[in-house]
Amino acid sequence: MATKEEPTSNPVNPGKPVDDPSKDIVPETAVVTKVTQKKIGHRRVDAxxxxxxxKKTPSSALSGSIQLAISHTVAGLSSKPERDVLMQDFQVVETIVFPSxxxxxxxxxxxGEFTFRTYAPTAFRYFRDLFGIRPDDYMLSISRLPLRELSNxxxxxxxxxxxxxxxFIIKTVQHKEAEFLQKLLPGYYMNLVQNPRTLLPKFYGLYNVQSGGKNIRMVVMNNLLPSVIKMHLKYDLKGSTYKRKASKHERAKKNPTYKDLDLLQDIPDGLTLEPDIHNALMKTMQRDCLVLQSFKIMDYSLLLAIHNLDEMEKEMAAKNKHAQNFKKGYRAAQSVMDSTMLRTKYSKDLDHWSGGIPAKNGKGERLLVFCGVIDILQCYKWKKKMEHTWKSMIADGDSVSVHRPSFYCERFQKFMGDHVFKKSVVKSQPKRQRDLLPNESPRPS
Structure with a gap:
């Protein structure tokens, strides 16, 4: 005869029976754990x-809002007649609400409903026109297909x-950086008028998306590194040596960004350029640095990426690619090489070097170098002065990254000229016996 089993009391709610006590036992695998997030500034990644x-706004929603709003505002601006840029144009802010x-x-x-602000639209239209960007091309580039978010x-x-x-690259910026760029615009405009050939960032637009009480500011800039070309090495160079070495975490990434000390170790002989290319590059860099110094800007970097043509050929051959794929990739690399080898043109026009600068390393390998000055929205104010003072107490003050603009300018140029870009030496060929004129005689050895 079966005995009736008494129900077990509920430990969570005493006095209330439980049919199956095992249901109240939480297995180890079901223990609730806190969702970890990787946080850098306002950017968070759910692990x-x-x-x-x-700022708690999904990046997918933000990119969609950006595409919609920029294409709409640029289309509206293109219907207005073009005119000269006036000083008051730099202070104009156009606001439009986008209800769902x-x-x-x-x-x-x-x-979701958001408010979109466009800063100095007439001035930025002039900048885009100066760089040869038509309104239709600008809109299509930004809005035709989804934007790709950089994972690193x-x-x-x-x-x-x-x-x-x-x-184009669209980058979120802090409030202070956006505010500084607004103040910088008149001087930026004057510099572009006088010197359209520059390694400085090319700013095409400054915008603000306001949603859920949050303001997200962003700039649209030129993209220095084409994704269709593999970059074998990439460096962020400041001309400083204090703690300027990539961390273990950075080195473990698929496409790490190295720093100044890494370059001195990896490429001790620097990058050799043809004399006319070297002269044009260094002259432009000097002019750009003096412009940044005049605006009391420091802590900027040279983003340097290197595509190794010889190494790429070896990689493709090792993968046993069939002839069609090999030729396709090779032609893509060679087309960039061919365009940059027109030195008589590009020595006078650095703007066309967005396709890459031909160079060689100490091993004699053929390279394509992509570079530009980045992070120019850092002004040397009291916060940076305090940072320099604090770092100078624990290290050589001249070696730390943060420094007064005049010293930073000189150190930056010296590092690039002494360690990064070297001028190739053109060796003169001795005349052969048959090349001598009738009245010439060979020099005694």
């Missing part, structure tokens, strides 16, 4: 889902988006 947010259901001025969308943006905590055609 479990890989979802990126910026749409309005008489804006289309419907699924990103660096230590700034910013979000980086790249357009589908590799033309």
């Amino acid at each position: 479990s889902t890989g979802q990126t947010t910026y 259901e749409g309005s008489n001025l804006t289309p419907a969308h699924h990103f 943006p660096g230590a700034s905590g910013s979000l980086f988006f790249v357009t589908h055609d590799d033309e």
